[in-house]
Amino acid sequence: xxxxxxxxxxxxxxxxxxxxxxxxxxxxxxxxxxxxxxxxxxxxxxxxxxxxxxxxxxxxxx
Amino acid sequence: xxxxxxxxxxxxxxxxxxxxxxxxxxxxxxxxxxxxxxxxxxxxxxxxxxxxxxxxxxxxxxxxxxxxxxxxxxxxxxxxxxxxxxxxxxxxxxxxxxxxxxxxxxxxxxxxxxxxxxxxxxxxxxxxxxxxxxxxxxxxxxxxxxxxxxxxxxxxxxxxxxxxxxxxxxxxxxxxxxxxxxxxxxxxxxxxxxx
Numbered sequence: 001x002x003x004x005x006x007x008x009x010x011x012x013x014x015x016x017x018x019x020x021x022x023x024x025x026x027x028x029x030x031x032x033x034x035x036x037x038x039x040x041x042x043x044x045x046x047x048x049x050x051x052x053x054x055x056x057x058x059x060x061x062x
Numbered sequence: 063x064x065x066x067x068x069x070x071x072x073x074x075x076x077x078x079x080x081x082x083x084x085x086x087x088x089x090x091x092x093x094x095x096x097x098x099x100x101x102x103x104x105x106x107x108x109x110x111x112x113x114x115x116x117x118x119x120x121x122x123x124x125x126x127x128x129x130x131x132x133x134x135x136x137x138x139x140x141x142x143x144x145x146x147x148x149x150x151x152x153x154x155x156x157x158x159x160x161x162x163x164x165x166x167x168x169x170x171x172x173x174x175x176x177x178x179x180x181x182x183x184x185x186x187x188x189x190x191x192x193x194x195x196x197x198x199x200x201x202x203x204x205x206x207x208x209x210x211x212x213x214x215x216x217x218x219x220x221x222x223x224x225x226x227x228x229x230x231x232x233x234x235x236x237x238x239x240x241x242x243x244x245x246x247x248x249x250x251x252x253x254x255x256x257x
């Protein structure tokens with residue numbers, strides 16, 4: 001069973017490389033039961049979208 | 063649009079472009095150079111731009127390319143030692159979110175952010191976002207921005223900065239954990255809820 005700390009590392013790495021089958025299964029199992037790690041995933045997924053939008057965002061002056 | 067109004071528009075973007083380049087390069091002179099070159103290139107091709115947002119996107123694209131060139135060139139000579147202490151401080155702060163079992167401590171368990179997409183539309187959110195980036199240790203911010211702003215793959219970042227893949231992953235995790243904590247406190251009003 002993954003710890004929450006380990007889960008945050010896998011969630012981060014999932015944004016940078018394809019996870020292995022065992023990693024995906026362990027992650028899925030942990031996330032089913034852990035609300036905190038689900039929120040962590042939401043946050044770092046949002047960070048990616050925000051970063052992509054960062055250089056495109058308009059400063060409202062137009 | 064006339065050439066004059068284009069030139070005015072371009073100089074209006076200058077502070078934003080500079081801020082972007084400085085954040086990424088951690089080097090004022092190099093940032094000035096990158097922005098200057100981008101602006102000169104933009105002025106040469108000025109007739110091609112139908113409007114303000116196309117011009118802005120293009121300017122950022124040029125600056126981004128200049129930044130990537132510069133980072134690739136500089137790659138192996140980057141000084142990394144001075145900010146290791148800050149990185150250790152960040153790791154300590156992250157560790158403090160967990161109990162000894164390495165599960166979330168009830169006080170600091172992340173809670174969902176309500177409607178974060180709305181934040182993307184708000185100028186104040188971007189100010190908070192920039193502040194959160196600025197308080198990251200320099201190397202942490204640089205790796206994060208190479209990955210997420212410049213869209214480089216992890217192995218290219220590792221090669222450029224002479225880091226191991228494991229080290230890159232650790233740094234990216236540190237950056238994401240730090241940013242989410244900073245945004246939780248600075249924007250999403252993050253008090254933890256119990257499970």
